[in-house]
Amino acid sequence: xxxxxxxxxxxxxxxxxxxxxxxxxxxxxxxxxxxxxxxxxxxxxxxxxxxxxxxxxxxxxxxxxxxxxxxxxxxxxxxxxxxxxxxxxxxxxxxxxxxxxxxxxxxxxxxxxxxxxxxxxxxxxxxxxxxxxxxxxxxxxxxxxxxxxxxxxxxxxxxxxxxxxxxx
Amino acid sequence: xxxxxxxxxxxxxxxxxxxxxxxxxxxxxxxxxxxxxxxxxxxxxxxxxxxxxxxxxxxxxxxxxxxxxxxxxxxxxxxxxxxxxxxxxxxxxxxxxxxxxxxxxxxxxxxxxxxxxxxxxxxxxxxxxxxxxxxxxxxxxxxxxxxxxxxxxxxxxxxxxxxxxxxxxxxxxxxxx
Numbered sequence: 001x002x003x004x005x006x007x008x009x010x011x012x013x014x015x016x017x018x019x020x021x022x023x024x025x026x027x028x029x030x031x032x033x034x035x036x037x038x039x040x041x042x043x044x045x046x047x048x049x050x051x052x053x054x055x056x057x058x059x060x061x062x063x064x065x066x067x068x069x070x071x072x073x074x075x076x077x078x079x080x081x082x083x084x085x086x087x088x089x090x091x092x093x094x095x096x097x098x099x100x101x102x103x104x105x106x107x108x109x110x111x112x113x114x115x116x117x118x119x120x121x122x123x124x125x126x127x128x129x130x131x132x133x134x135x136x137x138x139x140x141x142x143x144x145x146x147x148x149x150x151x152x153x154x155x156x157x158x159x160x161x162x163x164x165x166x167x168x
Numbered sequence: 169x170x171x172x173x174x175x176x177x178x179x180x181x182x183x184x185x186x187x188x189x190x191x192x193x194x195x196x197x198x199x200x201x202x203x204x205x206x207x208x209x210x211x212x213x214x215x216x217x218x219x220x221x222x223x224x225x226x227x228x229x230x231x232x233x234x235x236x237x238x239x240x241x242x243x244x245x246x247x248x249x250x251x252x253x254x255x256x257x258x259x260x261x262x263x264x265x266x267x268x269x270x271x272x273x274x275x276x277x278x279x280x281x282x283x284x285x286x287x288x289x290x291x292x293x294x295x296x297x298x299x300x301x302x303x304x305x306x307x308x309x310x311x312x313x314x315x316x317x318x319x320x321x322x323x324x325x326x327x328x329x330x331x332x333x334x335x336x337x338x339x340x341x342x343x344x345x
Contacts, residue, residue, distance in 0.1 A: 041288075041296055049285040051247040052206075055298030059207050077294035146206070 009062045019065045031165040032130065034088040036072030037065060042118070044094040049116075056146050057092070057118070060153035088130065088164055092156070095134065100145060104131040114139045114148045120156055122164070131163055188205045199312035199314075201307045203285070205229055208299030220301060222287075227287065229301075237298070238289050243320035245288040248308040260311035287315075 010100075039062050065073045074081035081087050084136045100114030116139045122131040137152025139145065203220040205212050211234060212218075212253040226237045252341030285301040303311075316322060 050249055051245070051288075052249060052284050052300050055286050055288065056207060058296075059298050074298065077290060078295035079293050080295075149289055 007009060018110060025102070032088075033086070034164045034166050035084050035086040036074055036081065036088070036166055037070050037160060037164065038074040038087055039076065039090060041063065041076045042089045042092045042094065044097075047094050047097050049094050049097050050099075052146065053097070053116070054094075057151040057152060059114075060157060061090070061092070061151045064153040064157035065160060067133045068082075068157045070160070070164075070166045072166060085125075087125050088160075089123050089125065089127075090160065091119075091123065092118045094164045095119050100139065114154055116148050119150060121132060122160070122161065131159075133159055135159065190221050199310060201303050201311060202329075203229070203301045203303040205231065206300040206302060208287075208297060208310045210297070212236050220303065220311060222311060222318060225314060225318045227311075227320075238287065240315050241319035242291070243287055243289045243315060244296075246315050246320050246322050247286045247324055248312050249286070281305045285311055287320075 001158075003118050036052075039058065042049075044054060061075055062075060072081075072084065074087070076148060092151045095117060096115070096117035098113075099114045109117045115136060117134060120133050120135050121129055135152055135156045137146040137148045137150075137155065200219045200221045203218060205216045205218065207214050209229060212229065216231040216234075218229050218234075221228045221230075221278055222240070223247065225240050227240060227243070229236045262286070282302045283305050287299045287301075289297055289299075291297060303309075312322070
């Protein structure tokens with residue numbers, strides 16, 4: 001009797017899991033096809049961000065997009081991108097920047113976090129927006145302040161990978 | 169007496185000539201600065217150590233057998249800043265965290281100031297590249313001045329450097345509390 005009750009419970013739980021998974025599969029997003037992705041230089045008009053941070057954000061973003069498997073990643077102003085149809089352009093604008101303190105991080109382990117909030121806008125070549133999202137990069141424990149740029153780049157490239165596909 | 173005066177005059181002339189020529193030579197020879205390329209140069213690994221020079225209208229970075237150069241006139245912006253670095257180095261700094269009785273955290277307090285030089289340039293296709301160098305304190309300004317003299321552009325003029333560094337880059341400075 002007890003065995004039957006256990007079996008019943010097990011079957012109920014497993015059917016719940018399977019049903020949930022089936023629902024998730026149904027929600028699977030369709031990736032927008034793009035011939036390539038072009039990264040515009042990071043803008044920081046409203047907030048003063050040190051030049052090395054802007055450059056590190058830009059360079060890390062390009063590197064992470066290439067690592068994600070995007071076949072054609074174009075830099076800001078690259079003339080090669082002009083002739084390619086269906087290119088997605090990634091515009092990034094710094095909305096919030098809090099410079100932390102590496103020493104405080106190591107000494108206290110709770111204070112001194114560096115964080116950066118960047119508004120990412122994916123547009124087509126004509127400038128029409130395709131996707132907009134805020135991405136936050138943090139460095140809390142290990143690493144220098146510039147590591148925040150790596151964290152941002154990884155998150156932004158993941159969003160790009162989930163929404164866009166440059167493979168044929 | 170006159171012979172002695174002539175001798176003195178000759179020695180003085182020779183001395184002056186030597187000093188003058190050494191000064192000219194010092195101006196002509198490019199100053200090599202030991203630097204670390206954090207990121208950005210296409211053919212150079214991240215965190216590569218090397219020598220940075222400005223010569224014949226190019227910024228050269230020599231790391232081991234690899235040489236990378238950027239044309240000064242293609243540079244759209246060159247900015248210097250001051251940051252700080254753990255004097256003990258990255259790996260030891262991280263390992264020292266595990267030291268007993270919180271010793272690693274004490275070791276973490278020892279840092280030295282460094283200069284940063286950030287360069288933004290466009291390649292032949294017009295693609296924008298950014299490079300970040302770190303170097304000993306007080307050497308970045310000299311490199312920047314040489315680059316500007318050879319055709320590089322900047323958004324922060326050398327005379328504004330003092331005030332510009334006081335605003336955004338000071339946020340990067342490690343504050344010893």
